[in-house]
Amino acid sequence: MGMYCNQCQESVHGSGCIVRGVCGKDDMTAKLQDVLVYATEGLALAAEQQQGSVSRNVGQLISESLFVTVTNTNFDEDAIVAQIRKTLALRDELKATLAVQPDHDVACWTGSSKDEFLAKAETSGLESLSENEDLQSLKSLVLFGIKGLAAYTDHAAVLGYHDDEIYAFYVKGLAALTKELTADELTALVLETGGVAVKAMALLDKANTETYGQPEITTVKTGVGKNPGILISGHDLRDLEDLLKQTEGTGVDVYTHCEMLPAHYYPAFKKYSHFVGNYGGSWWSQDREFETFNGPILMTTNCIVPVRESYRNRMFTTGMAGYPGLKHIAARPEGGQKDFSALVELAKSCPAPKELENGTITGGFAHNQVIALADKVVAAVKSGAIKRFVVMAGCDGRHKSRQYYTDVAAALPDNTVILTAGCAKYRYNKLELGDIGGIPRVLDAGQCNDSYSLAVIALKLKEVFELDDINDLPISFDIAWYEQKAVTVLLALLFLGVKGIRLGPTLPEFLTPNVAAVLVEKFGIKPIGTVAADVEAMMAGA
Ligand code: SF4
Numbered sequence: 001m002g003m004y005c006n007q008c009q010e011s012v013h014g015s016g017c018i019v020r021g022v023c024g025k026d027d028m029t030a031k032l033q034d035v036l037v038y039a040t041e042g043l044a045l046a047a048e049q050q051q052g053s054v055s056r057n058v059g060q061l062i063s064e065s066l067f068v069t070v071t072n073t074n075f076d077e078d079a080i081v082a083q084i085r086k087t088l089a090l091r092d093e094l095k096a097t098l099a100v101q102p103d104h105d106v107a108c109w110t111g112s113s114k115d116e117f118l119a120k121a122e123t124s125g126l127e128s129l130s131e132n133e134d135l136q137s138l139k140s141l142v143l144f145g146i147k148g149l150a151a152y153t154d155h156a157a158v159l160g161y162h163d164d165e166i167y168a169f170y171v172k173g174l175a176a177l178t179k180e181l182t183a184d185e186l187t188a189l190v191l192e193t194g195g196v197a198v199k200a201m202a203l204l205d206k207a208n209t210e211t212y213g214q215p216e217i218t219t220v221k222t223g224v225g226k227n228p229g230i231l232i233s234g235h236d237l238r239d240l241e242d243l244l245k246q247t248e249g250t251g252v253d254v255y256t257h258c259e260m261l262p263a264h265y266y267p268a269f270k271k272y273s274h275f276v277g278n279y280g281g282s283w284w285s286q287d288r289e290f291e292t293f294n295g296p297i298l299m300t301t302n303c304i305v306p307v308r309e310s311y312r313n314r315m316f317t318t319g320m321a322g323y324p325g326l327k328h329i330a331a332r333p334e335g336g337q338k339d340f341s342a343l344v345e346l347a348k349s350c351p352a353p354k355e356l357e358n359g360t361i362t363g364g365f366a367h368n369q370v371i372a373l374a375d376k377v378v379a380a381v382k383s384g385a386i387k388r389f390v391v392m393a394g395c396d397g398r399h400k401s402r403q404y405y406t407d408v409a410a411a412l413p414d415n416t417v418i419l420t421a422g423c424a425k426y427r428y429n430k431l432e433l434g435d436i437g438g439i440p441r442v443l444d445a446g447q448c449n450d451s452y453s454l455a456v457i458a459l460k461l462k463e464v465f466e467l468d469d470i471n472d473l474p475i476s477f478d479i480a481w482y483e484q485k486a487v488t489v490l491l492a493l494l495f496l497g498v499k500g501i502r503l504g505p506t507l508p509e510f511l512t513p514n515v516a517a518v519l520v521e522k523f524g525i526k527p528i529g530t531v532a533a534d535v536e537a538m539m540a541g542a
């Protein structure tokens with residue numbers, strides 16, 4: 001049996017990826033990732049039978065293992081095999097303490113070699129695919145939601161923040177995926193995943209803001225300087241902190257790429273004069289941009305695209321990210337820093353980055369900053385200067401159809417404000433959309449997890465305008481998804497009661513017509529349409 005993966009928006013329409021992923025994931029890597037999910041479910045089953053609360057090391061390992069399987073995070077077979085072994089070892093440690101052993105295959109299966117893992121992939125894949133397809137679809141929705149959650153809780157854990165209730169949910173949710181449940185039970189689990197998603201994003205928000213300060217309005221340069229540079233991408237702020245400390249005074253500048261752009265908005269990083277700007281755009285254009293950057297590149301998380309020879313020797317991974325043949329920077333020792341000296345030394349021998357553009361991007365409109373401007377925003381709404389907010393958060397992707405989001409941003413009337421977060425912003429954050437009485441028409445809250453900020457802002461506006469229902473606000477949601485973190489964000493919005501979300505550029509392949517119909521009926525989710533029709537409908541409140 002070949003690989004099968006349908007977890008992202010670029011999955012081959014109608015069949016999922018069955019020969020090779022559009023993302024570049026090959027058959028072996030895909031199967032090993034399936035086994036890692038399977039092993040993680042086994043760990044959850046063993047943890048479920050423990051007395052007392054779920055231990056922190058179980059929660060953290062689940063976060064790490066599932067994060068490895070998020071789209072574009074880790075393509076390295078050896079790293080995935082090591083993670084499977086680690087997961088099975090902890091499962092077996094827990095099982096050794098049980099008086100009665102679990103009899104489910106997921107909890108009992110053993111293996112330690114790559115061949116045994118690959119052999120298991122054949123049967124575990126078949127098991128899950130033979131189920132009723134609507135139940136499988138609901139289980140996929142839960143699993144992909146938990147994968148996104150895992151990424152967020154891993155980032156929080158790196159900063160020392162944990163929520164044992166979230167870890168308990170991982171155990172409950174993953175164990176449930178191994179059981180025969182009814183459609184109603186699984187639908188309830190989907191909604192619960194949304195509730196936990198809100199908690200996880202709140203936890204990460206707390207971790208980031210308590211550690212690095214509240215994001216502030218910031219203008220970020222997109223040009224380059226004369227010094228050699230290191231480009232850091234992904235979502236891990238702690239990696240950036242270590243890198244900035246280790247490059248200070250070395251003559252090497254640091255630039256952000258894609259989802260690391262919002263790091264510029266945090267006060268803690270503003271003190272570094274060598275933290276000079278953002279280079280390039282969204283994740284999928286990295287192969288061209290990494291080539292012209294000229295210096296070392298550090299990928300802290302997703303999204304990695306197949307690596308070109310031209311920059312292979314100067315690209316590094318760290319954390320849960322991995323790619324065969326690239327150097328991987330080891331985890332930080334307890335209480336210490338990661339060692340980025342190899343990047344710093346390499347950078348010194350590299351030419352400065354080639355300039356791609358020379359402008360600015362403004363952001364930093366997370367909840368604290370927007371609420372500080374609340375009087376101004378409320379006055380603009382009351383006077384009619386702002387007629388509508390349009391939330392256009394989420395992911396970017398390769399497909400040409402995503403031009404829709406650029407065109408919507410350009411077509412929205414001048415009395416609208418776009419609230420954004422995640423890499424979706426690169427479709428319109430360099431357009432000259434102007435401002436409304438000093439309030440920029442694109443308010444960037446930050447990374448995809450900062451969609452939480454957009455929810456906090458919406459809830460604050462609901463309170464200020466004394467409304468009972470978030471859906472009575474002059475807000476429309478036009479969300480773009482690609483990988484599993486966007487599934488998590490979507491489930492969080494549904495949990496918060498947001499109705500009528502437009503989702504694009506296509507609805508998830510893993511939703512069967514019946515499951516999609518439930519989402520349409522309960523939450524009014526709809527696919528995107530044409531730019532003109534959608535803009536008109538949103539301005540009319542639909
Ligand atoms: Fe295909 Fe997306 Fe899976 Fe990659 S992650 S194999 S592109 S469905």
Ligand code: SF3
Nearest residue numbers: 303395422423448482
């Ligand atoms: Fe982007 Fe990969 Fe989802 Fe964090 S960097 S939003 S796609």
